[in-house]
Amino acid sequence: MEDLVLVAREGKIATVTINRPNQLNALNGATIAALSSTMVELESDDDVRVIILTGSGEKSFVAGADIKEFANYSVEEGKELARKGHETLFNLIENLKKPVIAAVNGFALGGGLELAMSCHVRVASDNARMGLPEVSLGVIPGYGGTQRLPQLVGKGKAMEMIMTAGMIKADDALQWGLVNYVVSQDQLMEKCVEIASKTVANSGVAIATAMKAVNAGFQTGVNGFEAEIDAFGEAFGTDEFSEGTTAFIEKRKPEFK
Secondary structure: OOOOEEEEEEOOEEEEEEOOHHHOOOEOHHHHHHHHHHHHHHHOOOOOOEEEEEEOOOOEEEOOEOHHHOOOOOHHHHHHHHHHHHHHHHHHHHOOOOOEEEEEOOEEEOHHHHHHHHOOEEEEEOOOEEEOOHHHHOOOOOOOHHHHHHHHHOHHHHHHHHHHOOEEEHHHHHHHOOOOEEEOHHHHHHHHHHHHHHHHOOOHHHHHHHHHHHHHOOOOOOOHHHHHHHHHHHHOOOHHHHHHHHHHHOOOOOOOO
16 A cells, blocks of 8 residues: 655655545545644654645645545534544644645645645645635535635635635636745746745744744734734744844854754
8 A cells, every 4th residue: 555645855845745646635534644643743853844745746736535434424423523634634734833835736625725724835836726615515614714714815705715616726826815826837846945945044943933923813812912022032042043143243144953
């Protein structure tokens, strides 16, 4: 049996590839579990600073969840499916201490788009198609789609995408703010590596803290400005702050550990 998830390392960048090309990389329970354990492992790997997440082949990032797995679920089983998905993978990625860049190479539908939206940056190939088709199956997005999509594209566009269950093209996704860049298929990984390389040069501790502060602003009952103030102050007590400021004063490049 082939591995559901492949990992390649180059320098401080790890590329994670969902490896179910014959199923357009659809997310089943086993794949979600494999992705989750891979992300946890990479987060604790000091040699990895940035993660790029993509799907195998050129047709699909992730074409959705594996519907056959849950077609006969009960109400309680449905709730548990969504809850477990949030905790195991989607919230895990969003709150990871290392940046995750989604290389959206083709279809990103349903759980696939929700997976891309849980990442910190999204780059799409020009053949990418994105959408949340769940209402056409009599269900709703259950892996964060009703929450993260409005954060990225606004309430009105999110309502339209969810209600129509339609796919949008990469250029529309760029215009709406759903993705950061659109490039040709053969330039997709190159663009992701470019962003990752710029990120690697900076303080990993500061980046992790900044991402946590940004996420705080989207949490109910949390004051994002207060979270930023606390995180900003705490940065002054880190070795990386000392190195960064010393390097600036000495007019040299910092060497972050």
